[in-house]
Amino acid sequence: MNADVQTSRSQLVQITPLPQLVPSRVCLSCDVCCRFPEPNSPLRPYFTGEEIRRAVARGMAPAEFTDLDGCQVSVVPSPVSDGYLCPAFDPLTSHCRIYDVRPLDCQIYPLMVMWNADRTQVVLGWDSKCPFLREGKVAHPAWPY
Numbered sequence: 197m198n199a200d201v202q203t204s205r206s207q208l209v210q211i212t213p214l215p216q217l218v219p220s221r222v223c224l225s226c227d228v229c230c231r232f233p234e235p236n237s238p239l240r241p242y243f244t245g246e247e248i249r250r251a252v253a254r255g256m257a258p259a260e261f262t263d264l265d266g267c268q269v270s271v272v273p274s275p276v277s278d279g280y281l282c283p284a285f286d287p288l289t290s291h292c293r294i295y296d297v298r299p300l301d302c303q304i305y306p307l308m309v310m311w312n313a314d315r316t317q318v319v320l321g322w323d324s325k326c327p328f329l330r331e332g333k334v335a336h337p338a339w340p341y
């Protein structure tokens with residue numbers, strides 16, 4: 197991410213949390229999000245400086261961020277499987293410990309703001325591993341929740 201985009205994101209001020217896009221009953225039966233195959237996964241959520249301050253106030257350690265003005269979270273080895281976890285994720289309950297103050301990156305998941313392939317444009321993409329989107333469950337009559 198270039199410096200201009202990082203600066204814009206660090207200045208982002210969010211007024212109200214977004215409603216959860218994927219219903220909890222789907223999330224709690226899935227093992228994709230908040231878990232990462234590599235420590236430097238590009239899908240690790242980005243926290244702005246304000247989002248870091250709120251997360252630390254809710255119990256996350258400052259050491260879980262390499263830049264307190266805004267950065268992707270540093271993930272930790274999973275105690276229950278191969279791979280890595282967001283340090284805010286509780287693998288025993290599959291819940292986020294900072295859910296009410298989770299960053300915008302997590303609020304819009306499985307949608308993602310990312311670079312296009314040649315890194316000339318910022319685009320809105322989606323994680324094809326999310327079963328809710330992959331299996332077309334957005335057409336379910338009970339959505340959105």
Ligand code: SF4
Pocket residue numbers: 229230241282283284285286291292293294295298299302
């Ligand atoms: S902050 Fe919460 S919702 Fe976001 S990746 Fe970490 S555990 Fe998951």
